[in-house]
Amino acid sequence: MCRHLAYLGPPVPLSRLLFDPPHGLAHQSWAPRDMRGGGTINADGFGLGWFPPVLSERLPVVYRSARPLWSDPALPGLAAATSSGAVLAAVRSATVGMPVTESAAAPFHDGPWLFSHNGRITGWPDSVVDVAAGLPVRDLITLDAPTDSALLWALVRARLRAGATLGDALSSVVTSVAAAAPGSRLNLLLTDGQSIAAVVYGHALSVLASEGSVLVASEPVDDDPGWRAVPSLSLLVADPSAVHISEGAFA
Numbered sequence: 001m002c003r004h005l006a007y008l009g010p011p012v013p014l015s016r017l018l019f020d021p022p023h024g025l026a027h028q029s030w031a032p033r034d035m036r037g038g039g040t041i042n043a044d045g046f047g048l049g050w051f052p053p054v055l056s057e058r059l060p061v062v063y064r065s066a067r068p069l070w071s072d073p074a075l076p077g078l079a080a081a082t083s084s085g086a087v088l089a090a091v092r093s094a095t096v097g098m099p100v101t102e103s104a105a106a107p108f109h110d111g112p113w114l115f116s117h118n119g120r121i122t123g124w125p126d127s128v129v130d131v132a133a134g135l136p137v138r139d140l141i142t143l144d145a146p147t148d149s150a151l152l153w154a155l156v157r158a159r160l161r162a163g164a165t166l167g168d169a170l171s172s173v174v175t176s177v178a179a180a181a182p183g184s185r186l187n188l189l190l191t192d193g194q195s196i197a198a199v200v201y202g203h204a205l206s207v208l209a210s211e212g213s214v215l216v217a218s219e220p221v222d223d224d225p226g227w228r229a230v231p232s233l234s235l236l237v238a239d240p241s242a243v244h245i246s247e248g249a250f251a
């Protein structure tokens with residue numbers, strides 16, 4: 001299982017999400033608390049996506065790598081020197097048989113959107129052939145990588161391009177894929193730099209909301225008592241001013 005997080009709020013150094021907290025994403029990459037049968041560490045790549053506060057266009061910068069997060073000697077300095085008020089980051093534990101490449105690491109991105117998947121599609125790839133057939137051929141032959149996560153991103157992106165909201169795009173994809181591939185773990189995280197949408201389906205998610213900011217993560221990054229667990233089979237939609245959780249959305 002992978003680990004991921006998304007933050008919206010006042011600009012903070014990326015190191016405050018990755019390295020500074022006692023259980024930040026860097027710590028989770030080698031000592032995750034809850035993998036649920038999906039490996040023991042997250043050493044198969046990582047990625048960061050952030051929106052630079054000084055740019056007029058709301059387009060993110062993305063940095064991905066196939067190496068373990070802890071093995072990148074430039075990353076601590078980069079994270080300390082780079083601030084953003086909108087961030088999505090992930091570390092990867094690849095499913096057996098799937099490639100370990102930079103393009104397979106989240107966040108997947110297009111335009112203003114950043115996306116991550118924590119889990120796996122059961123019966124891949126045969127179980128979702130019919131679901132994938134609904135995509136434009138161009139999207140299928142230009143997947144970031146031959147992985148279940150890249151396909152999920154293509155499915156979500158197609159709905160976003162058609163005008164769906166972040167939450168509706170995730171809900172539609174999870175509903176269709178879960179029906180085609182029962183037992184899948186479909187924990188999805190999506191942001192456009194203004195709001196966050198997430199699905200809890202087969203794993204855990206927690207949210208920390210404080211005045212003017214929201215942090216959503218697979219695992220709490222510290223011991224702040226404000227963290228609360230998002231119930232299984234729920235859809236979360238949040239921005240810095242409010243958090244909405246639809247419990248039982250996929251029951």
